[in-house]
Amino acid sequence: MNDYRILVVDDEEDLCEILKFNLEMEGYQVDTANSAEEALKLDLPSYNLLLLDVMMGEISGFKMASMMKKNKDTAGIPIIFITAKDTENDTITGFNLGADDYISKPFSLREVIMRVKAVLRRTANVQTREQEQLQYRDLVIDIPKKKVTISGEEISLTKKEFEILLLLLQNQGRVFSREDILAKVWHDEVYVLDRTIDVNITRLRKKIGNYGKYIVTRLGYGYCFECE
Template sequence: MNDYRILVVDDEEDLCEILKFNLEMEGYQVDTATSAEDALKLKLTNYDLLLLDVMMGEISGFKMASMMKKNKETADIPIIFITAKDTENDTITGFNLGADDYISKPFSLREVILRVKAVLRRTSSTPNENAEKLTYKGLVIDIPKKKVTIDDEEVALTKKEFEILLFLLQNQGRVFSREDILARVWHDEVYVLDRTIDVNITRLRKKIGEYGQCIVTRLGYGYCFECE
């Protein structure tokens, strides 16, 4: 048993129980709620992560997430949206609300567990010098200082290049479509073309030298940071 507590919020009671059982088998402490209304009655600050369905009753998952983000006490609790909806607009809405990940139904339980582990690993470190830096071999991202160094030499990146590299490195091995990257890096900026992402990634690859080959293109799917 580990110390992580997870709250699953989904109006499908069977799905709640399946997720609860499988996550508990991984050692997590798991509670469930079958509506946002019931979930909001709980002490949400007790949880390290919420798995939140989008399509529920009067209070949708998006609305509940928005309420949480406006409350200082719950604003930093990680959220993974689980939903049957998988359109570009829904993905962008979820990320703009501060979602840490987005899983579409139907999904494999193995995928859910891997995503849960990745989000908890990324968000649960206690603040210290190491937690504020992301390192891959000689590549170091100093998150508070917004600085990238390779073998102790600073690399001059634009704001967007920095954010793309940080996003991909935080999610090593996971493929993100151009739409995903737009949603996370450009947020709700209008008139940003897919080509803009390609140009930024091409420049980024050149600037980070040998590590540029770690930013892999998956044709037809998107980009990922792939460790050797």
């Protein structure tokens, strides 16, 4: 038994039990819920990962994920969507909501277990200490002091570069479109071009050296910080 707690949310009870059994065989602690309403009554911050079905009753998986991302206590919990919906638009919706992965039914249990292990391994690398520091390996963001260090050495970033790095690292694995970054970093400033974001990303990658490769371009979608 390991320390990872997983919540499976799906209105197919049989599927929940199959996933629970197989994940427990891998050593995870697993709970199940057959609706978003039921899941939202649980102690969500105690879970390390959610496997979340999209097509459920009144509250869909997408809606539940959106609710969680707006709550600071649950915003950082990784989510893997499991769904019969596999069109491109649904996939984009899932990732825009902060999904860490997306698996379409029918799927193999081996695939699910591999995806679960990959997401947990990836998200375990990023840790928030006392909500004041965000760290990935030896890259540390001191949020109150607006300071970034690598191996203890301070990196000189502009305000926008700092805010872009903080946004991406706080939401590692989530793809942000240029429009998202404009809204969150530039807010209501006028006459900001998409190209401005590309220039800032390029400068940021250069300044953080080897960590620049983790700021990944998803062609046609945007940017994300992708941990190994």
